[in-house]
Amino acid sequence: MTKQHSLIPKDESELKVIKPYRFIHKNDIERRATDVLMYVQAKRQHPLKWPIDAGYMAEALGLDMDCGEIPADEYGAIAAMILPTERKIIMNENHRDLPPGFEESSIAHEIGHWILHIDRNEVSRFSELQEMGIEKTVEPFLCRSVSTQQGIEWQAQYFASCFLMPLFKLEEVQIGRDLTNWKHLYAMREHLGITISNLTNRLQSLGWISIPKGSKQIYPGKAAPNGQTNLFNR
Ligand SMILES: [Zn+2]
Numbered sequence: 626m627t628k629q630h631s632l633i634p635k636d637e638s639e640l641k642v643i644k645p646y647r648f649i650h651k652n653d654i655e656r657r658a659t660d661v662l663m664y665v666q667a668k669r670q671h672p673l674k675w676p677i678d679a680g681y682m683a684e685a686l687g688l689d690m691d692c693g694e695i696p697a698d699e700y701g702a703i704a705a706m707i708l709p710t711e712r713k714i715i716m717n718e719n720h721r722d723l724p725p726g727f728e729e730s731s732i733a734h735e736i737g738h739w740i741l742h743i744d745r746n747e748v749s750r751f752s753e754l755q756e757m758g759i760e761k762t763v764e765p766f767l768c769r770s771v772s773t774q775q776g777i778e779w780q781a782q783y784f785a786s787c788f789l790m791p792l793f794k795l796e797e798v799q800i801g802r803d804l805t806n807w808k809h810l811y812a813m814r815e816h817l818g819i820t821i822s823n824l825t826n827r828l829q830s831l832g833w834i835s836i837p838k839g840s841k842q843i844y845p846g847k848a849a850p851n852g853q854t855n856l857f858n859r
Contacts, residue, residue: 640754640761642709642747646776649741651830654780657740658787661686676818677789679732688739689713690732700769705735707766709743710751730785730823734770737784742766742777783830789819790827804834805843 665685666673683690695703695717706715714735743766754761770778798816802809814824825843828834832847 638760638762640747640751640763642744642751642763643766644742644744649780651783654737654741654783655787655792658737658784659791659793661736661740662788662791675794675816677729677733679729679736679789682788683714683732683736686736686739687712688736691715692718694718698767702769703767704770705731705768707735707738707743707768709748709766710763712748714739727820729789729818730820731770733785733788734781735768736788737781738766738768738777741780741784786823786827786830790817790824792831795827795831795833799833804828805845807841807843810843 661682662673662677665682668685680690689712691713693715695706695715697703702717704717706717707713708715714732716731716735748763751761751763768778768781770782794817798813802813804810810824810828811821814821817824825834825836829836833845835844835846835848836842837844
């Protein structure tokens with residue numbers, strides 16, 4: 626076996642706890658987010674409260690939350706950092722003073738990284754090795770949610786959206802509401818404690834509504850009817 630083999634870390638003392646990128650189906654991300662909500666609900670033996678308190682959820686998963694200054698590196702800005710073996714999420718304090726709903730979304734995004742991208746078996750192995758007196762280094766996980774709209778960042782953001790707006794809850798809060806009416810959407814937004822763009826993105830992703838780019842007109846279902854816009858603009 627050669628040292629060049631990709632499965633062998635260059636540094637023998639390093640333990641790889643960050644999973645390499647792989648495609649994860651949207652439905653799987655949705656299921657993982659619901660599983661976490663159900664896990665916490667079972668643990669506290671009470672129905673979940675809304676809006677979801679993402680900080681509380683992180684705590685229930687045994688994660689510590691902290692805030693600190695994280696300088697940008699050669700690849701750009703860093704929104705947050707996860708120290709896997711310390712089970713700690715550090716939010717970059719430069720990202721504070723965010724509009725309401727945004728903070729919850731950021732924490733839920735980091736929970737998404739913890740669930741989807743950290744190899745928690747390897748984190749446990751780190752502790753076992755440490756008990757045996759074998760010291761390993763583990764690199765921190767760096768979140769760049771601001772700059773990237775694809776790959777792992779997209780996955781974590783989709784997780785956050787499923788986590789704060791799970792399907793079962795959306796089905797409940799839309800009862801008696803008109804999804805094509807902004808006033809009704811704002812009322813739902815209030816109840817769920819998220820931003821209005823979080824909500825419209827989620828509803829569009831589910832195919833419940835569609836809003837053509839640059840328009841304020843909300844259409845029911847997947848696609849805006851072609852050539853019908855004039856009817857609404859009269
Ligand atoms: Zn991220």
